Amino acid sequence: MASFELWRDRRGRVSTLRIVAVALLLFPVVKALVEAGVIAGGARPLNDVIHRTGFWTLVFLGVTLAITPLRRVARYGNLIDVRRMIGVGTFCYAFAHILLYIADQSFDLVKVFQEITRRVYLIIGMVAFTGLAALAITSTDGMIKRMGGRSWRRLHQAIYAIALLALIHYFQQTKxxxxxxxxxxxxxxxxxxxxxxxxxxxxxxxxxxxxxxxxxxxxxxxxxxxxxxxxxxxxxxxxxxxxxxxxxxxxxxxxxxxxxxxxxxxxxxxxxxxxxxxxxxxxxxx
Structure with a gap:
């Protein structure tokens, strides 16, 4: 069970850094719950939540990319311990973003498919999501061993292309x-x-x-x-x-x-x- 306790490090010790990372990942959820009344009173509450999850996906993608320079600048190498956690959290928000979009289309998968294939910004967003999914699936220690360090690093360098696609998708959503x-x-x-x-x-x-x-x-x-x-x-x-x-x-x-x-x-x-x-x-x- 220790491996599922996100607040513990690899040695099984309670990690303040990991607790902070978990709190950071849960912050958007808490914020949405606090503002539930405002969201529900809006013209399109579900659309509001869709945009929120998309925005926080982009934020946490940036935080993931910031780990490397920040740990070097701050001379705090332990930050690397939470990079994978935040990366997987980024995918979770992206998955929620897609799932909520499907819900907004009344779970009509045929309509969802037609919408995605017709609109460029949705195609770009889906490609970015697929890339995040591939990185999340291969983020485990077992997958690193199976793929080999060099192949794994090459795959995860796709994060830069994914970030670019996510930015383009975000710009296209801004009216x-x-x-x-x-x-x-x-x-x-x-x-x-x-x-x-x-x-x-x-x-x-x-x-x-x-x-x-x-x-x-x-x-x-x-x-x-x-x-x-x-x-x-x-x-x-x-x-x-x-x-x-x-x-x-x-x-x-x-x-x-x-x-x-x-x-x-x-x-x-x-x-x-x-x-x-x-x-x-x-x-x-x-």
Missing amino acids: ADVTVPVFVAGLFGWLLAYRIWAWWQDKAELSTLSLLALSVIVGALTFAGEAIGIAVQFGVSPMRVLATAFDFDAGIRPGWQVLAAGLAVVVLDFVRARWNSRSARPVAVQ
Whole structure:
């Protein structure tokens, strides 16, 4: 039974980190229960829950991808212990997303099939879900042994393509304000750029200066991407869109939010590096 107790580590000991991870995965459920009255009073309550599960699937997909850079920046290798748990939790929310969609179609599987094959955004979402399912099924220790470490890693590198498809699906579902999707895309861009930069420099950890440069570049690209997207959609000049970046009365643009998130990582890296250097200093013998 110990293997089913998610709050225990591989040694069977109660893990605070795992308890926090379980609480994080259950947070959307608790939030939905607290807001049940508001949801039920809406025009389409089931549709509301469908969108919620889809959003949290994307959030936890991002958290899964953030484990590797965060454990390196924070110098906290134990974070790797909850990556698989959060990854499987991501699939569970994706499965709930699909199941609720089927319920919204009155469990008419023929209609569901027709809808999925007719709409591009549903095809993209289904491909992403299929990929998540494959990763979840092969996430056990037994499957890693059967496939071999190299083949298993190659398969699970598909997470980047799955994340891209999930982002596209999310953008296509957003009818008006794209602020949140652009912010999420910027964060995913930072996580991918971190891996590319580390691979290019052939280093497991990036320096504080590299993290600062990475955050500034990705923040700038987020501004540019949003401006180009709005310009194409509404037929205006991208420079006109960029001119509103400092108009904080109209709201904080996603580029600033991505930059702020990146700078938070830079500060964490700087503090942890100084802390480790102090801890490594030899104590003078009196």
